[in-house]
Amino acid sequence: MATRDDVIRELAEVPVPGGRNLVDADLVRALQVGGDEVRFVIEAPDAALARALEPARAEAERRLRALGFARVGIVTTAQAGPAPRVTARSGEGAAKGAGAPPALKLGRHPVPQAGPQAIPGVRHIVAIGSGKGGVGKSTLTTNLAVALARAGRRVGVLDADIYGPSQPRMLGATDRPRSEGERIIPVQAHGVTMMSLGLMMKEGEAVVWRGPMLMGALQQMLNQVEWGELDVLLVDLPPGTGDVQLSLCQKAPVSGAIIVSTPQDVALIDARRAIDMFDKLGTPILGLVENMSVYVCPNCGHEAHLFGHGGVSAEAAARGLPLLGEIPLDLSVRLGGDAGQPVAASEGPVADAYARLAGRLIGDGMA
Numbered sequence: 001m002a003t004r005d006d007v008i009r010e011l012a013e014v015p016v017p018g019g020r021n022l023v024d025a026d027l028v029r030a031l032q033v034g035g036d037e038v039r040f041v042i043e044a045p046d047a048a049l050a051r052a053l054e055p056a057r058a059e060a061e062r063r064l065r066a067l068g069f070a071r072v073g074i075v076t077t078a079q080a081g082p083a084p085r086v087t088a089r090s091g092e093g094a095a096k097g098a099g100a101p102p103a104l105k106l107g108r109h110p111v112p113q114a115g116p117q118a119i120p121g122v123r124h125i126v127a128i129g130s131g132k133g134g135v136g137k138s139t140l141t142t143n144l145a146v147a148l149a150r151a152g153r154r155v156g157v158l159d160a161d162i163y164g165p166s167q168p169r170m171l172g173a174t175d176r177p178r179s180e181g182e183r184i185i186p187v188q189a190h191g192v193t194m195m196s197l198g199l200m201m202k203e204g205e206a207v208v209w210r211g212p213m214l215m216g217a218l219q220q221m222l223n224q225v226e227w228g229e230l231d232v233l234l235v236d237l238p239p240g241t242g243d244v245q246l247s248l249c250q251k252a253p254v255s256g257a258i259i260v261s262t263p264q265d266v267a268l269i270d271a272r273r274a275i276d277m278f279d280k281l282g283t284p285i286l287g288l289v290e291n292m293s294v295y296v297c298p299n300c301g302h303e304a305h306l307f308g309h310g311g312v313s314a315e316a317a318a319r320g321l322p323l324l325g326e327i328p329l330d331l332s333v334r335l336g337g338d339a340g341q342p343v344a345a346s347e348g349p350v351a352d353a354y355a356r357l358a359g360r361l362i363g364d365g366m367a
C-alpha cells in the first residue's frame with residue numbers, strides 16, 4: 001500500500017496556476033494517509049484561486065486512485081476575504097476575578113497525531129454547522145445545550161467560532177477558565193460545561209489566525225481542556241467550510257453534524273455546501289434544523305414566515321436527511337442570548353421547541 005511519502009511525491013507532480021505544484025506551492029494541509037484511504041485539504045488563499053485549483057484537485061484525485069487508494073477525500077477551502085482578525089471583546093472573558101488566562105500557545109503548530117483522538121470521558125461529539133453566518137448557529141448551540149442539560153444530560157459546549165466567539169455572552173459565563181498545570185479547567189453556566197477560544201485571548205489582543213495555528217489551538221481545546229464526563233460535547237463551528245471544520249473532523253471522532261439554516265434560498269445554498277463538506281469528510285449528518293422558522297405576532301397571534309417556509313424540510317427530504325427541529329423566530333431568543341439567559345432555560349413555546357430538539361437527539365442516542 002502506498003505510503004505518505006508516495007502521496008507527497010505524487011502531489012508534487014500536480015501542477016497549479018503560477019507554474020509550481022501542489023506541494024511546492026504549500027497548498028496541502030491536514031494530509032491523512034491510512035489503509036486504502038487518503039484525505040487532505042487544498043487551502044487556497046481566496047475563492048478565485050480555489051476555483052482555479054479545481055483541475056489540480058481532479059488531477060490529484062486521479063493520481064491517488066491510480067496509486068491504489070479506493071477512498072480519496074480532497075476538499076478545497078478558501079479563506080473568506082482577508083485573513084480574519086480576532087480580537088477578544090470587552091465583556092467576554094473580561095470577567096470578575098480575571099487573572100491571566102491559561103496559556104494557550106496561540107500559533108503553536110498542531111502536534112502530529114495519527115488520526116482522530118477520542119476525548120476521555122466524552123461519549124459523543126456533535127458539530128453544529130451552517131453554511132452561512134448569522135443563521136443562528138451559535139444561538140442554537142447554546143439553547144440546545146441548555147435544553148439537554150435540563151433533560152439531565154451532561155453536556156459541554158466548545159465554542160470554536162473563532163471569527164466571533166459568542167458562547168460566553170450567550171451562556172452568561174462570566175468566569176474565566178483556570179489552568180492547572182497543562183490542563184485547562186472550563187467554565188460552568190446553566191448546567192453546561194463551556195470553553196471558548198474567546199476566553200483564551202487577552203482583552204484587546206488581536207490575533208491573525210492562519211491554518212496551522214487554528215489547528216493547533218483547536219487541538220488544545222479538544223485535548224487539553226478538562227471536559228470531565230460528558231454525554232455530549234457540542235461544537236459551535238464558524239460559518240462556512242473552512243479549516244476549523246476540517247481540523248475538527250480530522251482530529252476528533254465526531255459522531256455527527258447538525259446543519260442549521262433559515263428557510264431562505266440563499267442560506268440553503270450555503271447549507272448544501274456544508275452538507276457536501278461533511279459528506280466528503282465522512283462525518284455523518286444527523287439532520288437539519290430550520291431556525292427562524294415562523295414568527296408568531298405576540299399581539300394578534302398571526303403567523304408570518306419572514307424567511308420563507310418549508311425550505312429546510314424540503315431540502316432535508318430531498319437529501320434523505322431528517323429534519324430535527326424547527327425553531328420559531330422570537331424576540332425572546334435574541335434577548336435571552338444578549339442577556340446571557342438562554343430562552344431554553346425558561347418556560348414557553350420556544351423553550352419547548354428546543355426541548356423537543358434535545359429529546360430528538362437523546363432519542364437518537366446522540367446525547
Ligand SMILES: Nc1ncnc2c1ncn2[C@@H]1O[C@H](COP(=O)(O)OP(=O)(O)OP(=O)(O)O)[C@@H](O)[C@H]1O
Pocket residue numbers: 130132133134135136137138139140161164166238239291292293327328329330331333334335337338
Ligand atoms: N430563533 C431566533 N429568533 C430570534 N432571533 C434569533 C433566533 N436565532 C438567532 N437569533 C438572533 O440572530 C442573531 C444571529 O444569531 P447567531 O449569532 O446565533 O448566528 P450564527 O449563525 O452563529 O452567526 P455567526 O455564524 O455569524 O456567528 C443573534 O442576534 C441571535 O440572537
